Amino acid sequence: MKLSIKTLFTAAAFALLATSVNAKTLKDGVLTVGTEGTYSPFSFYNDKNELTGFDVEIAQAVAEKLGLKIDYVTAPWDAMLAAFDAGKSDVVFNQVTITDSRKPKYNFSTPYTITHAVIITHKDNADIHSFSDLKGKKNASAATSNWGELAKSHGAELVTVDGFSKEAELVINKRADTILQDDVILLDYLKQRPNAPLKIAFTSEESNQQAALVKKDNTELLDQINKALAELKAEGKLKAISEKYFGKDITE
Numbered sequence: 001m002k003l004s005i006k007t008l009f010t011a012a013a014f015a016l017l018a019t020s021v022n023a024k025t026l027k028d029g030v031l032t033v034g035t036e037g038t039y040s041p042f043s044f045y046n047d048k049n050e051l052t053g054f055d056v057e058i059a060q061a062v063a064e065k066l067g068l069k070i071d072y073v074t075a076p077w078d079a080m081l082a083a084f085d086a087g088k089s090d091v092v093f094n095q096v097t098i099t100d101s102r103k104p105k106y107n108f109s110t111p112y113t114i115t116h117a118v119i120i121t122h123k124d125n126a127d128i129h130s131f132s133d134l135k136g137k138k139n140a141s142a143a144t145s146n147w148g149e150l151a152k153s154h155g156a157e158l159v160t161v162d163g164f165s166k167e168a169e170l171v172i173n174k175r176a177d178t179i180l181q182d183d184v185i186l187l188d189y190l191k192q193r194p195n196a197p198l199k200i201a202f203t204s205e206e207s208n209q210q211a212a213l214v215k216k217d218n219t220e221l222l223d224q225i226n227k228a229l230a231e232l233k234a235e236g237k238l239k240a241i242s243e244k245y246f247g248k249d250i251t252e
Contacts, residue, residue, distance in 0.1 A: 024220045025090045030071050031063040034081075034089035034213075037074035038163045041188040041245045042095050054245045058112055058229075059093040061237055062212075065228035076162030077142040084213065090221060092213035095182065097146045107216055109225045111209035112238060112251055115182040117150065119202040122171050128178060128201040140167035140176040147180040164189065172197060182208070184246055 026032050035043040035055060043053040051072055063070040073080070073089045084092050091109075098108050121128050128137070135155030141148030143160045152158060159176045161167055164185055170176035183203060190196060212229075214222045232238050238251040 024218055025068065026087070027071070029069055031059075031066060031068040031091065032071045032073060032089045033059045033063075034073045034075070034084045034092040035059070035094045036077060036080055036163065037072070038076065038165070039094065040164075040192070042185075043074075043093070054113075054241060055093040055095060057241045057244075058232075058238065059091075059212075061232050061241070062093075062225055062228045065231060066224055078144050078162065081144060090214075090218070091225065094213075095210045096213045098209045098211055099146050101146075101149070102213075105216070107214040107219070107222045109212035109214060109222060110229050111211045112229055113182075113210035114250060114252060115184055115208050115210065117147070117180060117204040117206070117208060118183045118186065118200045120168075120171065120179040120181060120186050120198055121177065121201040122174060123197040123199050125177065125199075125201065130202050131204075133202075134178060137177040138175075139178045139180060140170040141180065151178065151180050168196065168198060182210075184250060188245070 035051075037043055037045055037051055039053070041053055042055040043051070046052050051074065060070055073083050075083055077094075080092065080094065083089060095113060096102075096108075098111065102108075119128055119131070119134070127133060131154045134151055137156050138159050139148065139151035139156040140159050140161055141151060142162055143158075148158050148160070156178065159170060161170060164179070164181065167176070167179045167181075168189060171179055183200070186198060186200060190198065212225055214225065229238070233251065239249045242249045242251050
């Protein structure tokens with residue numbers, strides 16, 4: 001059976017409309033994304049005051065796949081999650097690690113980042129070589145970060161701040177001993193500040209997976225986001241965004 005161009009166009013338009021309708025969002029036709037905006041290179045404002053970054057570009061690509069406009073709710077980590085819990089955003093794209101403690105409360109999309117945990121110290125620090133060395137040390141972290149929880153589980157005392165830049169300042173000024181973070185975050189920080197006296201003292205062999213955070217009761221949106229991420233991966237878009245920011249593919 002032959003189909004006319006008009007018929008094909010109508011079918012394509014209907015499919016796009018169906019995608020948008022099926023994605024249950026706070027505002028019709030808009031995907032409201034929670035993100036920090038201070039977490040370079042994942043979510044930050046550039047010198048033109050434009051929100052950008054690895055996670056931001058992935059969120060934009062997902063929204064485009066869903067046929068939705070995009071809006072952002074930016075706040076430091078703890079406030080960002082509180083806003084999401086309060087129903088101020090549909091989804092969080094901000095390097096949220098999939099953990100057993102979060103699974104009962106949230107749905108996670110298909111992972112779009114694979115990283116390794118590292119312990120970051122001052123260059124002068126020769127005391128930290130593994131997680132066991134964290135006992136009694138001061139670790140800089142956001143209050144509800146999974147990295148802070150990991151540090152505490154190994155006996156560290158938390159010094160709470162919001163954002164990696166502030167964590168780095170504490171270690172540089174020797175007001176904290178360590179930072180637990182993704183391996184890629186320090187590499188980007190040192191790209192911007194090559195003379196910063198920081199180093200990776202330990203790298204975990206276990207990998208971590210980061211994904212978009214979706215409400216438990218919004219499986220329709222979760223399914224649409226997972227479909228969009230699968231298409232973006234197959235098209236090579238996720239890899240291209242990763243290589244733009246890190247020079248390598250951290251999406252698998």
